[in-house]
Amino acid sequence: MNNHNLKEYWAINIRYVLILISIWFVVSYGFGILLAPTLNNIQIGGFKLGFWFAQQGSIYVFVILIFVYVYLMNKLDIRFGVQEVEKGP
Amino acid sequence: MSVQMWTYIFVGITFSLYIGIAIWSKASSTSEFYVAKGTVNPLINGMATAADWMSAASFLSMAGLISFMGYDGAVYLMGWTGGYVLLALTLAPYLRKFGKFTVPDFIGDRYYSQIARTVAVICALIVSFTYVAGQMRGVGLVFSKFLEVDIFWGVIIGMAIVFLYAVLGGMKGITYTQVAQYCVLIFAFMVPAFFISAQLTGNPIPQLGFGSKLVDGSDMYLLDKLDQLHTELGFAAYTSGTKSMQDIFFITVALMVGTAGLPHVIVRFFTVPKVKDARISVGYALIFIAILYTTAPAIAVFSRTNLITTVNQQPYDQIPEWFITWEETALLNWVDKNGDGRITYAPGQAIVGSPEINRTNGEIVRGEYGEVTLLNPLTSTENELYVDRDIMVLANPEIAGLPNWVAALVAAGGLAAALSTAAGLLLVISTSVSHDLIKKQFNPDISDKKELLYARIAAGFAVLVAGYFGINPPGFVAEVVAIAFGLAAASFFPAIILGIFYKKMNREGAIAGMIVGLLFTFAYIGFFKLLYPEYNTPEYWWFGISPEGIGTFGMLINLVVSLAVGIIFPDPPEEVQEMVESIRYPRA
Numbered sequence: 001m002n003n004h005n006l007k008e009y010w011a012i013n014i015r016y017v018l019i020l021i022s023i024w025f026v027v028s029y030g031f032g033i034l035l036a037p038t039l040n041n042i043q044i045g046g047f048k049l050g051f052w053f054a055q056q057g058s059i060y061v062f063v064i065l066i067f068v069y070v071y072l073m074n075k076l077d078i079r080f081g082v083q084e085v086e087k088g089p
Numbered sequence: 090m091s092v093q094m095w096t097y098i099f100v101g102i103t104f105s106l107y108i109g110i111a112i113w114s115k116a117s118s119t120s121e122f123y124v125a126k127g128t129v130n131p132l133i134n135g136m137a138t139a140a141d142w143m144s145a146a147s148f149l150s151m152a153g154l155i156s157f158m159g160y161d162g163a164v165y166l167m168g169w170t171g172g173y174v175l176l177a178l179t180l181a182p183y184l185r186k187f188g189k190f191t192v193p194d195f196i197g198d199r200y201y202s203q204i205a206r207t208v209a210v211i212c213a214l215i216v217s218f219t220y221v222a223g224q225m226r227g228v229g230l231v232f233s234k235f236l237e238v239d240i241f242w243g244v245i246i247g248m249a250i251v252f253l254y255a256v257l258g259g260m261k262g263i264t265y266t267q268v269a270q271y272c273v274l275i276f277a278f279m280v281p282a283f284f285i286s287a288q289l290t291g292n293p294i295p296q297l298g299f300g301s302k303l304v305d306g307s308d309m310y311l312l313d314k315l316d317q318l319h320t321e322l323g324f325a326a327y328t329s330g331t332k333s334m335q336d337i338f339f340i341t342v343a344l345m346v347g348t349a350g351l352p353h354v355i356v357r358f359f360t361v362p363k364v365k366d367a368r369i370s371v372g373y374a375l376i377f378i379a380i381l382y383t384t385a386p387a388i389a390v391f392s393r394t395n396l397i398t399t400v401n402q403q404p405y406d407q408i409p410e411w412f413i414t415w416e417e418t419a420l421l422n423w424v425d426k427n428g429d430g431r432i433t434y435a436p437g438q439a440i441v442g443s444p445e446i447n448r449t450n451g452e453i454v455r456g457e458y459g460e461v462t463l464l465n466p467l468t469s470t471e472n473e474l475y476v477d478r479d480i481m482v483l484a485n486p487e488i489a490g491l492p493n494w495v496a497a498l499v500a501a502g503g504l505a506a507a508l509s510t511a512a513g514l515l516l517v518i519s520t521s522v523s524h525d526l527i528k529k530q531f532n533p534d535i536s537d538k539k540e541l542l543y544a545r546i547a548a549g550f551a552v553l554v555a556g557y558f559g560i561n562p563p564g565f566v567a568e569v570v571a572i573a574f575g576l577a578a579a580s581f582f583p584a585i586i587l588g589i590f591y592k593k594m595n596r597e598g599a600i601a602g603m604i605v606g607l608l609f610t611f612a613y614i615g616f617f618k619l620l621y622p623e624y625n626t627p628e629y630w631w632f633g634i635s636p637e638g639i640g641t642f643g644m645l646i647n648l649v650v651s652l653a654v655g656i657i658f659p660d661p662p663e664e665v666q667e668m669v670e671s672i673r674y675p676r677a
């Protein structure tokens with residue numbers, strides 16, 4: 001593992017984090033707060049959309065974002081050979 | 090069987106379980122005591138984190154608060170879950186790789202400075218103590234309401250239980266009791282929710298139920314109905330709320346960032362074996378938390394609708410039984426202002442202050458219709474109903490006419506939530522004292538046995554202090570929770586983030602940032618919450634930001650000061666930069 005590769009690993013990691021944090025921001029602060037009054041004009045079932053994002057949707061998205069990050073990083077760790085060695089029991 | 094009998098049974102069973110775990114999991118080394126030797130399975134850790142995180146406030150108060158705040162309740166729902174994304178993506182894996190015991194450990198080593206470590210210890214202690222006092226109070230309240238035990242004895246029993254498993258078992262004991270407590274609390278929270286959701290909407294899943302149509306034959310969506318009720322009574326529509334947008338924004342940021350900076354949450358991710366485990370463990374934790382947090386807004390809507398439809402314009406002599414029981418606890422009261430014998434519910438406070446029951450020789454003085462009378466002066470609003478927010482969850486099973494054992498289950502759940510959080514906080518306090526202060530500052534050569542002994546003494550002492558505040562709560566306990574989050578956001582979070590992502594961040598910048606962020610936030614909250622509560626209104630706030638949201642501002646100030654001061658001083662030493670480099674990769 002040379003330094004150049006590690007730098008690339010870190011750069012990709014930062015890129016993942018930035019993309020996922022942007023989604024995090026758009027969904028919670030965007031849909032749930034700033035755009036909520038506008039989105040409330042759309043109703044799906046009994047939910048006004050802005051209200052739904054603020055009290056339900058954003059939380060589901062948070063969970064999904066973490067698992068996407070876990071998946072991406074586990075793959076990235078293996079690709080760059082920085083994954084941890086399995087310890088004995 | 091009565092609610093009280095059921096409560097004794099449930100509380101008895103759950104407490105025996107916690108004590109059993111305490112005896113089984115006695116810790117024998119500091120590494121076991123502080124981080125359970127770093128061998129906790131990530132799924133187990135996720136569940137323990139969820140119980141650690143969800144306190145008496147989440148379990149007992151949050152749904153009630155939301156039901157009175159409507160849309161604005163989103164600040165808690167998003168604020169207390171969104172921080173986990175920050176934890177998973179920017180903190181937990183790196184702190185796990187760093188691999189020590191505490192947050193002040195990281196701050197002290199990363200900023201190669203005992204001053205930085207001390208500032209971090211002080212923050213950790215303030216944050217944890219403010220938080221733990223509220224938990225002990227919650228324990229006392231549940232005991233006094235359901236078992237008719239004095240708050241004093243309720244707190245003592247709670248202290249004894251926490252003492253047993255926190256002082257004996259340390260992190261190991263706490264982890265496994267928290268798992269048991271999570272199961273108890275989530276079961277207790279969900280059962281009434283399923284029942285009530287099915288009752289009102291025909292759909293037992295509360296997350297879907299509150300977006301469904303009512304089964305009362307009106308063919309209306311529940312939320313539309315609630316908006317309509319609100320408008321008729323003169324409240325703002327439930328789904329739109331009343332706070333300003335910038336305040337909602339700032340409070341949500343402060344709570345999210347505060348969550349990610351709370352030491353008792355962060356330390357849980359030191360307990361898993363690997364970096365990979367730390368990442369996924371945050372994900373599990375958030376799933377377990379989300380089950381409660383997506384149900385709470387549904388319960389808020391159900392209980393709000395039930396309350397309005399069963400109580401408003403109802404003649405008092407036809408009021409359901411539960412109303413009368415809760416009246417005597419001074420948590421739900423009626424004052425007949427217009428003398429029509431009916432309960433009028435409208436915006437504004439019904440009375441000045443919280444209810445004081447009118448008694449002569451210990452007997453409650455009843456009014457014309459048999460209602461409990463109060464000593465409080467009346468306000469000039471039309472509203473005749475006083476509702477304590479906490480009863481929305483506690484009384485929910487009774488309001489919906491559910492069997493007695495469901496109400497008792499809620500009591501056991503509330504206790505589980507309060508105890509699990511209290512234990513996590515006590516551990517942070519004891520670790521801060523024995524590890525960060527005694528071992529790292531005063532006596533580095535201390536033996537592991539001695540350090541463990543000090544950790545136990547510190548935990549025992551912390552239990553006593555927490556118990557004292559539970560019995561004699563300072564009037565401002567509820568108010569200071571804002572301080573806990575504000576301080577965590579304004580002190581720890583920027584220092585840790587910069588420490589991981591900005592290799593050239595030096596100690597001078599970090600210390601200056603933490604101190605300025607801390608003092609600013611403390612001063613702003615102290616001014617409005619403690620010194621001059623009469624000025625605590627939007628017209629006096631800076632940029633319309635309430636004390637609850639000011640931690641966001643404190644965090645930004647911390648960042649700016651850290652970077653600005655950091656530029657003036659030399660880069661951190663080579664070995665610190667290498668350490669920062671090494672925590673970025675799981676292996677290497």
